[in-house]
Amino acid sequence: MATIRKRSDSYQIRVSCGYDANGKQVTRTKSWKPKPNMTKKQIEKELNRQAVLFEEACMNGLVTSSVKFCDFIEQWKDGYAKKNYKLMTIDTMQHIMKRVNEELGHMRLSKISRRHIQAFINSLSDGNEKYKPLGPKTVRNYINYTSSIFEYAIRLNLVSNNPCSKIILPALKKVEREVYTLTEAQTFIDTLIQKAPIVFQTYFILAIYGGLRRGELCGLTWNDIDFENEIISIDKALYHISNKGSTLDTPKSASSNRSLKLPSEVFEFFRKLKIFYENEKCRLGSYWNDTEFVFKDEDGNSLSPLKPNRWLHRFCENENLKYVTPHSFRHLCASLMIDSGASVKTVQACLGHSDASTTLNIYAHSFAKAQAKASEAVASNFKLC
CATH class of the missing domain: 1.10.150 (DNA polymerase; domain 1)
Structure with a gap:
């Protein structure tokens, strides 16, 4: 509600517009000066009208803020x-x-x-x-x-409209993702097992089989690995934050919290990795930091989310393999699931997408190919003249 104060030959109308982000009250003021020939009753009536109009203008954001x-x-x-x-x-x-x-x-x-x-x-x-x-x-x-x-x-009633609405944006360009073919993926896996350290063997095998994001991979701890039931649980992620380094946080969205049943072969890599860490702990002694992370650096601390990409680039170059980003293994996993006949909902749940439309939009081409294959399977049962 507006408040009115008499100030010599004019009046000040003040309206409260709530509070700003720091908890400070936001107020707007307006001065009104009556005409010389107005009676006391006329002044009172017009002053109340001005106060109502000013309050409405403030509430509708028509009285703007001077803040930079x-x-x-x-x-x-x-x-x-x-x-x-x-x-x-x-x-x-x-x-x-x-x-x-x-x-x-x-x-x-x-x-x-x-x-x-x-x-x-x-x-x-x-x-x-x-x-x-x-x-x-x-x-x-x-x-x-x-x-x-x-x-x-x-x-906060500081402005009445959003100038970002109806802006003309540059058209999005469809970018073809660089993903391994099955033959290329098998060559990569074979070379990985033969020549890569067990840490990166396990990291990229899990990326291919589970489709995890890089932060989810680096955020895994041994408590998340259920050897008996061969299930991994994803409920956190490790992010690289500028000036802070690696920081543990919740995953990308609520639906990113998920559990994945994986083949026994994947858990064999986990077992080998555990043995490797035990040997490193004995070898390095007090120089080894015995953290609970599944993927560790040379000193036992968590593996930085930035490191796998740098390592992969060098590895592919040294072994004369086609380089793809670590995230492309997530796309490879999704494509293989779709090709095997998995539903949109299944792929969505495995990848941790918050909405099925996200899965459909990203993998529209893969779903179209799977649908075409299904149509061919139907057609193979009939002959048309």
């Missing part, structure tokens, strides 16, 4: 991002916000229009003397975070 965008970004980080985003997402966000701040941070929050956002998006896509052009998917990450800031500002 760079300052509000910090409020958004503390009041929203740190409470709702995972550590890895916050780490990515920090890099994105640096560029957003450079382009928009000097402006008033309320003065940023759709035209400014569109110019920012275009500069991301086109690049400039300081920055190279960014791909369509990366540009979308920038606009998603920026949009989240404005949505938070709307909730």
Whole structure:
């Protein structure tokens, strides 16, 4: 409700608009001066009308904030991002916000229009003397975070609309994933078993058979390995955070918490790995850090999520194998499941996708091939004239 104060020959109308991210009350004020010939009753009536109109304008976000965008970004980080985003997402966000701040941070929050956002998006896509052009998917990450800031500002009644809406974004390009064929995968596995350390043998065999993300692989502990029932449980992930190193957190989404039944052969690698660690513990003595992680570095500490990719690149180069990213083994696992006739729901559950549509969108081509194969199987039973 608006409050009114008499100030010499004018009146101050004050409206409370809630609280900001730091718990400080947000208020808006307006001065109104009556005309000289107005009676006391007329002044009272018009003053109440002005107070009602001003309060409505404040509640509808029509009275804008003078806060700078760079300052509000910090409020958004503390009041929203740190409470709702995972550590890895916050780490990515920090890099994105640096560029957003450079382009928009000097402006008033309320003065940023759709035209400014569109110019920012275009500069991301086109690049400039300081920055190279960014791909369509990366540009979308920038606009998603920026949009989240404005949505938070709307909730605090600091602005009335989101200038990120209806922005023209660069078209997404369909990128063909580099995945091993069955023959290439078998060659890789054979070479891996013959020449790789047991740590990386186990890591990549599990990546192929289980389709785990790299953070999920590095976050596994021995408590997650059920040797008796041949099941692994995934309920955490290890992420690389800038200036912090490896940090344990929950997986990507709630549906990423899952259990996978795996073949006996995979558990043989786990057993060999356990024996290897026992030998290393005896060999290194006090220099060995006896952590519970399944995948360890040379000193017993957790294996950095960045290390398998670097190792794989060198290994493929040395052994004259085609290089694919560690994440491609997740796609290989999914493709093989689909090819074997697994349903969308089964693949979704195994990969830990939060929604079946995600599975369908990513592996649409594989499902189309499986459907075509099924149609051919039906057709093989009949003859058409």
